Each structure stands twice: as C-alpha cells, then as structure tokens.
Amino acid sequence: MANELIKYDAACKALAAAKSVDEVKGIHDKAEAMRAYARQAKNKELEIDAAEIRIRAERRIGELITAQKELPKESGGGLHEGGRPKKTGTKSEPVLSDSVPTLSEMGIDKKLSSRSQKLAAVPEKKFESQMSEWREKVSKEAERVTTNLMKEGEKERAKQSKINEYKKAAKDFSSDDIKIENTDFYDYAEKQIGNDSIDAIITDPPYPGKYLPLWEKLFETANRVLKPSAFLIAYSGQMYLDKIFRMKNELLYYWTMNIVFSKKPLIQGRNIINEWKPILFFQKTPFKKISDTVSDTVSFDYTERDMHKENWGQTVKPFELLIERFTKPNDLIFEPFAGTGTTLIAAKNMKRRCIGCEIDKQYIDLIKGRLADE
DSSP: OHHHHOOHHHHHHHHHHOOSHHHHHHHHHHHHHHHHHHHHHTOHHHHHHHHHHHHHHHHHHHHHHHHHHHSOGGGTOOBOTTOSBEEEEOSSSEEEOSSSOOTGGGTOOHHHHHHHHHHHTSOHHHHHHHHHHHHHHHHHHHHHHHHHHHHHHHHHHHHHHHHHHHHHHGGGOOOSSEEEEOSOHHHHHHHHOOTTOEEEEEEOOOOSGGGTHHHHHHHHHHHHHEEEEEEEEEEOOSTTHHHHHHSOOOSEEEEEEEEEESSOOEETTTTEEOOEEEEEEEEOSSOOOOSSOOOSEEEEOGGGOOOOTTSOOOOHHHHHHHHHHHOOTTOEEEESOOTTTHHHHHHHHTTOEEEEEOSOGGGHHHHHHHHHHO
C-alpha cells in the first residue's frame, strides 16, 4: 500500500486528470488510509503528503460537483441532494438515472459535499498560497515533534540502560543500616515493627484514587510505630486531599509544605496548571513544636526524576532536605512505599537507618543496585 500511495506527484496528476467524482473519491480514500498508516509508522513526511492529497482531492470533488450542477438540465445537470442527475419526474419525486451513482452511494455525505464545494470556491492562486503556508507550518511542527520524540527515545534508552546497570549492581548491595522488604507495608509493620520505635515515616504514596484506602492503613500504622511527637511526612497530589483529611486519623495535622515544580503539568481532570505539590506533615501526639525554623517551600527539578515506570518517582534532593530537617543521624526511618528507593538513597546519603517496603518485585533489584551504586 505504501508504494501505491506514497507518490505525491503522481497523486496530484491523477487528481488533475480525474473526470468523475467517484474516481476522485477513490484517491481521497487512499490518501486517508495512507495518513492513518503514516501515523502508525510515525512517518511525519508521508503523513503530511497524504493529508495534502486528501485536501486537494476534496477540492477536486467540489469542482466536479459544482461543474455538474452548472450543466444544463438536458445534459444531465442539476444534482439533487442524493447526488444523482435528474432525468424526468416531478420536483418532489425526481426520477433518477440508473447509470450514475449518487454522491451518498460514493461515500460523499452532506458534510464532505459542503466542505468540498467551499474548497472549490477558493480562487486557485489563493488556494495554492494557503496550501504552501499550511505545508510549511505543518512541516515545521512535524520536525519539532520528531525532534522531541527522538530526544524522548534517547532519554528512555539511557534510562533503560541505567536500570540494567543498577540491576546488575544489585548483587553487590550490602548494608546493616538500610533494609529492603518485598512485601506489603501494613503486614510487615504489624509483624516486624514494634510500637513507638520509628523516628520518622517519610514516603510518597501512589496518587490515583484507587489507592486512597492505603492512607488509612498508613495513618493507623504511623500512629502505632512512630515515637511520641515524631512525624509522618507524605507527598500527595491535590486531587483527593479532601478525602485524605476526612479519613480516620489519630495523628495531629501539623503543616503542609509545598514542592514547586520546574515543569508545570496540566491536570486534565480539573483543567488546572499544576505548579506545586503538597507535602503533608502529621505528628504523633503529644504536639511538640519543631526546634528549628524552616521554610515551607521546597524546589523540585523534573530533570532529576528517577526510574519508576509510571514516572511517579521523585528526585532525591528534597528527601535529603526533609530527612536533614526532621531527623537526626542514625535515626530509623520507615518508608512504606519504596518505589525505586528514593527515600532509602536519601537516608543512606544523610547517614540515617531506613526500612523500605515495596510490594512490586521488579523494583527490588533496582533499589539495591541504586544503593550499591551510590
């Protein structure tokens, strides 16, 4: 199919030589099929060619329809809405020629018919000028998109290469201070972590709504295992904050820090440009004011994102900052949602002990490899 449709010049000549609407509609449909093929194949140049052929075919359909309408009635002119030339009969019930297919029979609906005739009405010089401008604009956009895709591909390839390196390095991981468990955090904490034994929980729970029940388990676990006046510090999206704050929670709400984005994603579900993310602070009773004065704003750079397949992971630096401000060297941190190990790496860098739970087995070697590589 590609060889048949890819020849732009031949398609344009065929359109100019076409004498019937049916013939042009065939070229139009082939161009549309090629456009779909080009999209799948990510061939932008072919997609542009196919799109232009389709536009030119629509204009040619309009020219032929207009020419047919302008023919004298005795020559078979004067199309009715069905598209077949009138033969004889009354105005309300025309008798149609059996030899000429209607526009609808050729797959030309009212919308395409109207669009085609409007295109045909544009003066030739203006049409060609506009087509030239359109092609230049689309070509530049296609080039930009292609360049961006190539950059993304190279970035993804480098990321995968790094992941493979980390997984190979996993066998070299050994630490008395950092513990990694491939298990559900709630079950692990219930069986393995004693009451009032954890200096801080620092985590980034998954954001989609289906994971909201994990917050109740997180609050329950934190209230049991945290030392008195210790903190649960958790990243959160804004979408479900109302639900999170209405959950059963015996911890005290302390504050909300904001992490400012270097890139600002559009939240489709709310049509909001998201410039920051909350970091929620909850304190186990009794309330105790922190000794040092800290800012409630943290900077964040997307270029430092980690290796999580859903791109939920966070950069290490803000976690190092949180660990530095809210724990002391050799404190024990619990991370219920280890992901690719960001909290564990930050804890290692800041000379803290850490227990991380990650339920997805594919990330365990990645975490170990990252820790071994640090």
